[in-house]
Every structure is written in structure tokens, then in C-alpha cells.
Amino acid sequence: MDLARSPLALPFPQMPPVSGxxxxxxxxxxxxxxxxxxxxxxxxxxxxxxxxxxxxxxxxxxxxxxxxxxxxxxxxxxxxxxxxxxxxxxxxxxxxxxxxxxxxxxxxxxxxxxxxxxxxxxxxxxxxxxxxxxxxxxxxxxxxxxxxxxxxxxxxxxxxxxxxxxxxxxxxxxxxxxxxxxxxxxxxxxxxxxxxxxxxxxxxxxxxxxxxxxxxxxxxxxxxxxxxxxxxxxxxxxxxxxxxxxxxxxxxxxxxxxxxxxxxxxxxxxxxxxxxxDGEGASKFIEIRVSGADSDQSAHKIGLSIANSPLVKTAIAGQDANWGRVVMAVGKAGEPADRDRLSIGFGGIWAARNGQPLADYDEAPVAAHLEGTEITIEVDLNLGDGAATVWTCDLTHGYIDINADYRS
Amino acid sequence: MDLARSPLALPFPQMPPVSGxxxxxxxxxxxxxxxxxxxxxxxxxxxxxxxxxxxxxxxxxxxxxxxxxxxxxxxxxxxxxxxxxxxxxxxxxxxxxxxxxxxxxxxxxxxxxxxxxxxxxxxxxxxxxxxxxxxxxxxxxxxxxxxxxxxxxxxxxxxxxxxxxxxxxxxxxxxxxxxxxxxxxxxxxxxxxxxxxxxxxxxxxxxxxxxxxxxxxxxxxxxxxxxxxxxxxxxxxxxxxxxxxxxxxxxxxxxxxxxxxxxxxxxxxxxxxxxxxDGEGASKFIEIRVSGADSDQSAHKIGLSIANSPLVKTAIAGQDANWGRVVMAVGKAGEPADRDRLSIGFGGIWAARNGQPLADYDEAPVAAHLEGTEITIEVDLNLGDGAATVWTCDLTHGYIDINADYRS
Missing domain, CATH: 3.60.70.12 (L-amino peptidase D-ALA esterase/amidase)
Known part of the structure; x- marks a missing residue:
């Protein structure tokens, strides 16, 4: 099976010798x-x-x-x-x-x-x-x-x-x-x-x-x-x-x-x-920034819950600003969260604040952000000072191609 | 979006009235x-x-x-x-x-x-x-x-x-x-x-x-x-x-x-x-039977770790008896396990016993089992009396179609 070079690949850097x-x-x-x-x-x-x-x-x-x-x-x-x-x-x-x-x-x-x-x-x-x-x-x-x-x-x-x-x-x-x-x-x-x-x-x-x-x-x-x-x-x-x-x-x-x-x-x-x-089938690099959590460790667990959610990953693959799936992933993390204080954004633009969609939410700049290959998701729990950043990629047909369609 | 009826669907049963x-x-x-x-x-x-x-x-x-x-x-x-x-x-x-x-x-x-x-x-x-x-x-x-x-x-x-x-x-x-x-x-x-x-x-x-x-x-x-x-x-x-x-x-x-x-x-x-x-994109119904675990609760967690693993789910979609992915999912569950006591089977046939592939493993009946729509995965930890059964479906292109390709 020949795998195509990842669209997110970077060139190999200049690297000097290391003595010893x-x-x-x-x-x-x-x-x-x-x-x-x-x-x-x-x-x-x-x-x-x-x-x-x-x-x-x-x-x-x-x-x-x-x-x-x-x-x-x-x-x-x-x-x-x-x-x-x-x-x-x-x-x-x-x-x-x-x-x-x-x-x-x-x-x-x-x-x-x-x-x-x-x-x-x-x-x-x-x-x-x-x-x-x-x-x-x-x-x-x-x-x-x-x-x-x-x-x-x-x-x-x-x-x-x-x-x-x-x-x-x-x-x-x-x-x-x-x-x-x-x-x-x-x-x-x-x-x-x-x-x-x-x-x-x-x-x-x-x-x-x-x-x-x-x-x-x-x-x-x-x-x-x-x-x-x-x-x-x-x-x-x-x-x-x-x-x-x-x-x-x-x-x-x-x-x-x-x-x-x-x-x-x-x-x-x-x-x-x-x-x-180089994630399998990746077409987008996703940075998830969690703030306002109960602790840094709590923020980390919430971040990974979002990053591991197949529904969030497929939404990003589909360039869909689906903040509802982010709410879901926050809720299932098993960490302190208050639905009515939660804010969620994409590319630096809030889609929902304090548990409700923003009345003046303008989806156009968010849609433009999601068309790119470097995506950010921001989550503010609004509970404490805990913060963490995690990284993942989207979930695409390429992942299924690599892992299901190929037979050993 | 019109969704095709699941290939795993069952007819609606005869159901009597319930008084009150x-x-x-x-x-x-x-x-x-x-x-x-x-x-x-x-x-x-x-x-x-x-x-x-x-x-x-x-x-x-x-x-x-x-x-x-x-x-x-x-x-x-x-x-x-x-x-x-x-x-x-x-x-x-x-x-x-x-x-x-x-x-x-x-x-x-x-x-x-x-x-x-x-x-x-x-x-x-x-x-x-x-x-x-x-x-x-x-x-x-x-x-x-x-x-x-x-x-x-x-x-x-x-x-x-x-x-x-x-x-x-x-x-x-x-x-x-x-x-x-x-x-x-x-x-x-x-x-x-x-x-x-x-x-x-x-x-x-x-x-x-x-x-x-x-x-x-x-x-x-x-x-x-x-x-x-x-x-x-x-x-x-x-x-x-x-x-x-x-x-x-x-x-x-x-x-x-x-x-x-x-x-x-x-x-x-x-x-x-x-x-x-009726799982999204499901083409196979998977029963995962875990035995020999430290406790029933431990068996349950190991079962869900396997059932939630995208690599296991894509392997079943691909009809691939990939017991290595099952080992991986057991290992990541965070529960007691001993690599050298672990046995893994499909459809009632052991593929690996006590941490090693079986010398006389016959893949033909396993392959036939995996071609069906009702799949079983057996895992014996060989540590204690804990047992659990969990159910899931495979992960296919259908899941990506439904969750990524459709735009809101």
C-alpha cells in the first residue's frame, strides 16, 4: 500500500551535527x-x-x-x-x-x-x-x-x-x-x-x-x-x-x-x-485551547476528550463549526463543567458564550477559518484558572482507507 | 440527507397493549x-x-x-x-x-x-x-x-x-x-x-x-x-x-x-x-466477551476500551482478524493485564494464547466468521474471575459520510 505524502507535511529541517x-x-x-x-x-x-x-x-x-x-x-x-x-x-x-x-x-x-x-x-x-x-x-x-x-x-x-x-x-x-x-x-x-x-x-x-x-x-x-x-x-x-x-x-x-x-x-x-x-488520513491540524477549568489537569482531560471525539473530528473534516459536538465532548470528560458558563469558539471567534449561542454570531469568518488547514478550537469553562492545550487532526475517509480497506 | 436502512436492522416486533x-x-x-x-x-x-x-x-x-x-x-x-x-x-x-x-x-x-x-x-x-x-x-x-x-x-x-x-x-x-x-x-x-x-x-x-x-x-x-x-x-x-x-x-x-x-x-x-x-455506518454487530479479568468492573473497562478503539473497529470493518489491535486496546485500558497471559480469539477460535500467536492457528474459519455480520471477540486475561460483555459496531466510510460530508 503506497501512502500519499500528508498534505500537512513539513520539509525536513536543517540539522547540525551533535558532538559525540x-x-x-x-x-x-x-x-x-x-x-x-x-x-x-x-x-x-x-x-x-x-x-x-x-x-x-x-x-x-x-x-x-x-x-x-x-x-x-x-x-x-x-x-x-x-x-x-x-x-x-x-x-x-x-x-x-x-x-x-x-x-x-x-x-x-x-x-x-x-x-x-x-x-x-x-x-x-x-x-x-x-x-x-x-x-x-x-x-x-x-x-x-x-x-x-x-x-x-x-x-x-x-x-x-x-x-x-x-x-x-x-x-x-x-x-x-x-x-x-x-x-x-x-x-x-x-x-x-x-x-x-x-x-x-x-x-x-x-x-x-x-x-x-x-x-x-x-x-x-x-x-x-x-x-x-x-x-x-x-x-x-x-x-x-x-x-x-x-x-x-x-x-x-x-x-x-x-x-x-x-x-x-x-x-x-x-x-x-x-x-x-502525519496522522492517518489527516487533512487538518487542530489546536484545542482549554481555559477557565477547575485545574490544569482537568483542562488537559477536557482537551483530550474533545480531541478524541470522533464527532468533533469529523465535524472539522467537514468544515462544520459544530459547537454542539464540542459541548458534548466537554460534558463527557467527567470533569467539572457548568453548561450555563461554557463558551466555545473557532479561530478566535466565539460561537457560544455562557451556555447559549451568540445572538450576533457571524459564521462567515469561522467558515473561512475552517476551510484552512490550521484550525483552533477555544473552550472557556469559566470556572477557574486551569488551562491546557492539546493537538490532534481531523477524522476523514483517509483513516478508514488506511485502517479498514487494507487487508493484512 | 436520506439515510439508507441499516443492513443490521430487525423488523418491528409484535407488541401487545399494556393496561394503563x-x-x-x-x-x-x-x-x-x-x-x-x-x-x-x-x-x-x-x-x-x-x-x-x-x-x-x-x-x-x-x-x-x-x-x-x-x-x-x-x-x-x-x-x-x-x-x-x-x-x-x-x-x-x-x-x-x-x-x-x-x-x-x-x-x-x-x-x-x-x-x-x-x-x-x-x-x-x-x-x-x-x-x-x-x-x-x-x-x-x-x-x-x-x-x-x-x-x-x-x-x-x-x-x-x-x-x-x-x-x-x-x-x-x-x-x-x-x-x-x-x-x-x-x-x-x-x-x-x-x-x-x-x-x-x-x-x-x-x-x-x-x-x-x-x-x-x-x-x-x-x-x-x-x-x-x-x-x-x-x-x-x-x-x-x-x-x-x-x-x-x-x-x-x-x-x-x-x-x-x-x-x-x-x-x-x-x-x-x-x-x-442502527449505529452510524454500521455493517457489523460486534459482541466483545472479556473474561479472566481482575474484577467485573475491570473487565467492563477493558471491554469498552476495545469497543471504542477506532483501530479495532476499522479492522472488523475490513474483516481483518487483527488481534494485535485488540492487545493494544487491552493495554491502554489502564486495568491490570499481563501480556504473557493474554489470549485473544474471534468467533470462538483462539488466535493468540498466553501472549503468543498460536503455532497451529488456522485463519480460514476466523476469516469466514469475520465475513458475517454478527462478530464475537473473546479476550481472556487469565488473571482472575472478572467477566463482562459489551457490544458495538464497526467503523466504516458510512460513519464519515454521515458525520463529516454532511454540512449543516
Whole structure:
């Protein structure tokens, strides 16, 4: 099945090298295809790592081992397999991950716990040990690759390569952050998987990096949804090689910590938006801004209730300013709301205020807004100070085409 | 927009009269259409009532008043308006409901709290007072109508009339239960509304009727989902006229209470299934059986997570035995699950057991099952004794056609 490039795609950005990071790609032939499908990042000694993982109760072995090893805080290598998610494969799946960790660790002379592995693709088929072994051997010998090569190689059903970059001045030193992500499509019998990797040359303690990544994740990756479904393999890892030469960041008291945190947040936000822009069948990028809620957490839940509502998503696809469906989605969120205080708008124009349609509501500018590809929905609960922003895409025939009409 | 009759539709059943219940319909012309749109049921003196309502935090005035008055336990009349949901209309909406209650109460010589009103249709437009007044006047004078007339008159975007009947022997007396329901379509700018009404001639206390209805609701209406969206107006009311002459039922200690409870449950299950069978764009009726969960409640949540998953629903539409998507939906439910104990099947045939695909899995009979219109998905968590069954329909291009392509 050939997927057309998303109409919301962005061009791959300019991305500088990051000291201490070397990328390589190879062909493990996990599927019968004519492309690289094994990505490898070699990381300088002393690289620290942080990670956030899927909350699925049925995660892959890659996630189980990564969650455990990230607590040790050190990384020397990342391996990403595309074409086979190795999920729901029992002990044989775990064996494959451990083989890759051992093979890379032995080549680099590091502990196996410093090798991180991700896999994405078909489920229920153990990663073939022989292909993984030959692929890893090939990638260790491969010539260095570009960020775009790596972004293409971790992709499966993505329709465009996704990368983001930022920089920050920390303690008089410029530090770089470069990141790639994959995620979008879940073609039978594949599963949705969002994999994101952030590389920086900043010097930072693993504890502080974990704190900053967890915080950025809460406001970026945790605020996007394509279809409410959660992958068994979702993973975001941040690697810091420390080669920029800044005094090590350990807390917000350190000079430049704010700037670094902002740059990390910026990169995560860019990656999160790119995943939504490659949402299956997406024709519109939707930002949902909730304010006046009982708390920020309540606003977040209301935002996701709207973003996950098939009725709201189809209304936007149909360019219909259907605020009634937004009311419905607010009401079902299970959070404090008062019908007679609720206001709803599109593109900055209120359609209903305080529980009633506006008498002088002019639909023309709202209709013009909904004809575009960048849509905003504003919701004011008028109860408190809680606010949140979430992002999603519309629900179109393209989603059904991809997920129902295609047979495995 | 003309909607084709659902391929899952069932013929309207034979339904006997229920002593003490008189149905009438009239044309209030809430919309510019050539059909009756106001349904009225007159109930004998002494009729008791029980009800369950939407959990939406933004309910309509009809729901707010109904929820309050049902606690008094007595009913003399039901009025259902079709074509205007009167939701999100502030104090003017409430005014319209109170006008209808007063007008009927004054005609019947009863308390206004004994008149129950529901409305379904477009939102954000207060129910016009003049049309409501003329409609109620007409319906009070109308000739008696049939169950099918009433089922057609409460409908909005339903593609077929929905009714169910059962009977039970209570204390040597035969009691009848007849019920109608509407729900399915939510055409912009309408909202999903499920309205169900059960009428019986049994004699029963309002407290016991409420207990039985709440219990039946938990295992029937609360176990169906079309697209995870919750209406602001969902209402199920049960009316018992007491004219069958049985000794009044007050608890399960009374003779025939079990039989009556079973008949009530049966009617609710029939109505719930009919709503799913008229799900927007539905081409398959899906029963999801969850067992081996930590608790019944946990099984119920896992079942709904599967039933609400767009990826599972599109897989069934595509006749694809994609158990990986079922694993994903189990994992995201937020309930106890162990990947390596999980078993998943279709149509009674296991595709994966204990976390791994079956070596001798024969897809042919599963494929044949999925070509039908009555689909079962079995999930065994293998953790405890918790079990639940939920029902849904598949997600097809028809859903997008109805909800996105149609413009208000």
C-alpha cells in the first residue's frame, strides 16, 4: 500500500551535527523491501540518558528493558529496528533484544545496559535472530549517515521524514539539540508506535535530564492524539553526550538551565506536532485551547476528550463549526463543567458564550477559518484558572482507507 | 440527507397493549418536515416511574428536571419532542420544558412533577414555545397510536423503528413489558441521543423498579458504544401502571420478582442491541466477551476500551482478524493485564494464547466468521474471575459520510 505524502507535511529541517553522536544505517531486511531498516547511533563515553515510555499494560520487551536501564542513566548506543515491532512475542522477543544489546556492547566494550533498543512494525512475529545479528554487524561497519537518513530509516508507514533542531546558550556555551521521530500510521497488522530520539551535546546530570524530559513530555507528547489508541511500544529517549563543554547542569539553579529546558521543550513540541501532521488520513491540524477549568489537569482531560471525539473530528473534516459536538465532548470528560458558563469558539471567534449561542454570531469568518488547514478550537469553562492545550487532526475517509480497506 | 436502512436492522416486533398506557402522536412541526414529531404517553393514576440518565456534566433541562422528579416516583405522562434537543439553550430551554409540564398537568389534573419530557434533535435552539403549545394541545386530542407509531415518532436520524417486548409471570399474573428506543445517528448539528421508554402493567414500588432498572442498565445500555461519544440527553425511563393485578413487588423476596427482573433485563438488552444495530455506518454487530479479568468492573473497562478503539473497529470493518489491535486496546485500558497471559480469539477460535500467536492457528474459519455480520471477540486475561460483555459496531466510510460530508 503506497501512502500519499500528508498534505500537512513539513520539509525536513536543517540539522547540525551533535558532538559525540555518530549515526549509521543498514539493511537488516526485516521485511522484503528495498530500504535501510536498522538505525544505529553511537554515543560518546559519558553520555547520559533519560526516557519516557508508553503507559500500556502490555508493553514490548524493548520498552521493559529500556524502562529498567534508563534508570542507570548511561548510554553508549541506540539501535532501532523498523519493520517488526517484536511485540507480543514472549520470551523469544526478549531473547532478540538481549542478543542485540550483547552484540553492540561487545563491539563497543560497554555494559549491555548502556545499549538501548527499539522496534516498530508488525507484531506477533519474534524479531529474527539471524537478520538482527547480520544487520547489527553491517551497521557497526557502515559509513556515517545524516539526520534525514536516520529519520527515514526509523520510519515505517510515515509519509514524510520528521526532524527538529534547537540550540541554547548554557553557561556561555552553545549547545545543540537535534531530534528525530516516527509515528503516524498503523497499517494492519502493524501497531501505532511513536518513537522519538533527542540528541544533545550539553553536559547534564541524568536525573536533571529525566526531570526536564518528563516535564516537556507532559506538555507535548502527552498532549497529542490521532485516534485515542495507545501503542505498546511508544518511547522517547534523550541522550546528552556532554561534549559542548558547559559546566554540568544539575538543577534550575544552574546558569543556562532555563534556556536548555526551553530548547528541549521546543524540540519535543516540534516532534509532537510532526506526528499529528502525519496522522492517518489527516487533512487538518487542530489546536484545542482549554481555559477557565477547575485545574490544569482537568483542562488537559477536557482537551483530550474533545480531541478524541470522533464527532468533533469529523465535524472539522467537514468544515462544520459544530459547537454542539464540542459541548458534548466537554460534558463527557467527567470533569467539572457548568453548561450555563461554557463558551466555545473557532479561530478566535466565539460561537457560544455562557451556555447559549451568540445572538450576533457571524459564521462567515469561522467558515473561512475552517476551510484552512490550521484550525483552533477555544473552550472557556469559566470556572477557574486551569488551562491546557492539546493537538490532534481531523477524522476523514483517509483513516478508514488506511485502517479498514487494507487487508493484512 | 436520506439515510439508507441499516443492513443490521430487525423488523418491528409484535407488541401487545399494556393496561394503563395510551399512546398518541401529533405534528408540532419542530422542523419543516412531513411527519409526526411529538409523542405522548398517558399513564394510569398510580403509575410509578424509575429512570437512568446521561452522566454528561452538560445535560439538557429535560434531563435535569427528569432526574429530580423521578425521585418522587410517580408519573402520569411522557412527552417526547423530536427535531429539537433543546440542549445548550439556557433559561429559555428550561422555560419550554416547564411550559409543557404545566400544560399537560393542567389537562390531566396532576402535579407537574408527574409529567416527564424528553427532546432530541438540533441543539442550541430553544424549543419554540408556540409550536410546543400547539403540538401538546393537538396530541392531547389525538386518537390512540400504536407502538410502531410511537417508535417512529421519537426517532430522528434512526434508519428503522425500534421496539421490544417481554412478559413475565408474577404471582400467578402475567405482566407485559413493552418498550421503544431511539438512537443511532448524530447528524450535524444534531447530537447523539439515546432515549428509551419501558412500559409495564406490573405493580411494583418505585424504589424496587429503580433498583431493577439501574441494575439492568449497568449490563445493557452501559455496555454499548457506537463511537465513545456521550449525549447530553440520554434517558431511559420505566413506567409501571400496576394494572396487571399482581401483589405489589417490593423486593427480591416477593414471588415473581426474579421473573420480572429477568424480563426487564431482557427488554433493556434488546433495546440496547437495537441501538448498536442502527449505529452510524454500521455493517457489523460486534459482541466483545472479556473474561479472566481482575474484577467485573475491570473487565467492563477493558471491554469498552476495545469497543471504542477506532483501530479495532476499522479492522472488523475490513474483516481483518487483527488481534494485535485488540492487545493494544487491552493495554491502554489502564486495568491490570499481563501480556504473557493474554489470549485473544474471534468467533470462538483462539488466535493468540498466553501472549503468543498460536503455532497451529488456522485463519480460514476466523476469516469466514469475520465475513458475517454478527462478530464475537473473546479476550481472556487469565488473571482472575472478572467477566463482562459489551457490544458495538464497526467503523466504516458510512460513519464519515454521515458525520463529516454532511454540512449543516
Amino acid at each position: 553522536v555518530t549515526l549509521r544505517v543498514a539493511r537488516a531486511q526485516y521485511k522484503d523491501w528495498d530500504r535501510a531498516d536498522l538505525t544505529y547511533a553511537e554515543l560518546a563515553e559519558g553520555t547520559v540518558v533519560a526516557g519516557v515510555f508508553t503507559r500500556s499494560a502490555c508493553p514490548s520487551s524493548e520498552v521493559e528493558l529500556g524502562r529498567k536501564n534508563v534508570k542507570l542513566g548511561r548510554a553508549r548506543a541506540l539501535v532501532v529496528n523498523a519493520g517488526n515491532s517484536n511485540a507480543f512475542t514472549g520470551y523469544r522477543g526478549r531473547q532478540a533484544v538481549e542478543q542485540i544489546m550483547d552484540q553492540v556492547a561487545s563491539g563497543l566494550g560497554c555494559a549491555r545496559e548502556q545499549v538501548f533498543v527499539s522496534s516498530t512494525g508488525v507484531i506477533g512475529v519474534p524479531l529474527p535472530l539471524d537478520k538482527a545479528r547480520a544487520g547489527v554487524a553491517a551497521v557497526l561497519d557502515a559509513v556515517p549517515a545524516t539526520w534525514e537518513d536516520a529519520a527515514n530509516t526509523i520510519a515505517t508507514t510515515d509519509t514524510f521524514a520528521k526532524g527538529a533542531a534547537a540550540s541554547a546558550m548554557v553557561d556561555g556555551q552553545r549547545v545543540e539539540l537535534c531530534a528525530i521521530v516516527k509515528g503516524s500510521g498503523m497499517i494492519a497488522p502493524d501497531m501505532a508506535t511513536m518513537l522519538g530520539y533527542i540528541f544533545t551535546d550539553a553536559s547534564i546530570t541524568p536525573e536533571f535530564l529525566q526531570q526536564l524530559l518528563a516535564s516537556a513530555n507532559q506538555q507535548t507528547f502527552s498532549c497529542i492524539t490521532v485516534d485515542s489508541d495507545t501503542s505498546t511500544s511508544d518511547t522517547v529517549l534523550a541522550f546528552a553526550t556532554g561534549m559542548a563543554g558547559n559546566t554540568q547542569l544539575a538543577s534550575f539553579d544552574d546558569a543556562g538551565a532555563d534556556a536548555f529546558a526551553a530548547a528541549l521543550h521546543d524540540v519535543c513540541r516540534q516532534l509532537a506536532h510532526l506526528v499529528v501532521r | 398506557v395510551t399512546l398518541r402522536v401529533a405534528r408540532a412541526q419542530y422542523k419543516d418536515w412531513d411527519r409526526a414529531d411529538l409523542t405522548y404517553a398517558e399513564l394510569a393514576e398510580g403509575t410509578v416511574v424509575a429512570g437512568v440518565f446521561t452522566r454528561s456534566a452538560c445535560p439538557s433541562s429535560e434531563v435535569e428536571l427528569g432526574r429530580k422528579n423521578v425521585k418522587l416516583g410517580r408519573a402520569r405522562a411522557l412527552v417526547v419532542n423530536a427535531g429539537n434537543s433543546n440542549a445548550f439553550t439556557g433559561y429559555r430551554g428550561r422555560q419550554a420544558v416547564e411550559q409543557i409540564m404545566d400544560q399537560v398537568a393542567s389537562g390531566l389534573g396532576c402535579a407537574r412533577e408527574q409529567v416527564f419530557v424528553s427532546s432530541t434533535g438540533v441543539i442550541g435552539v430553544p424549543l419554540p414555545l408556540d409550536k410546543a403549545r400547539a403540538g401538546v394541545a393537538a396530541v392531547l386530542d389525538a386518537v390512540p397510536a400504536t407502538w410502531e407509531d410511537a417508535a417512529n415518532t421519537i426517532a430522528t436520524t434512526d434508519t428503522f423503528a425500534k421496539g421490544a417486548a417481554a412478559s413475565a409471570m408474577v404471582d400467578g399474573q402475567r405482566v407485559e413489558l413493552c418498550a421503544i428506543v431511539k438512537g443511532s445517528g448524530m447528524i450535524a448539528p444534531d447530537m447523539a441521543t439515546m432515549l428509551g421508554y419501558i412500559f409495564t402493567d406490573a405493580s411494583i414500588t418505585p424504589e424496587f423498579l429503580q433498583q431493577l432498572l439501574a441494575s439492568a442498565n449497568q449490563q445493557t445500555f452501559s455496555c454499548i458504544t457506537v463511537d465513545s461519544d456521550t449525549s447530553t440527553s440520554d434517558t431511559v425511563l420505566a413506567f409501571a401502571t400496576g394494572m396487571a393485578g399482581n401483589t405489589q413487588l417490593a423486593s427480591f423476596d416477593d414471588a415473581g420478582a426474579d421473573a420480572f427482573a429477568a424480563a426487564l433485563h431482557d427488554v433493556c438488552r434488546q433495546l440496547a442491541h437495537l441501538v448498536v444495530r
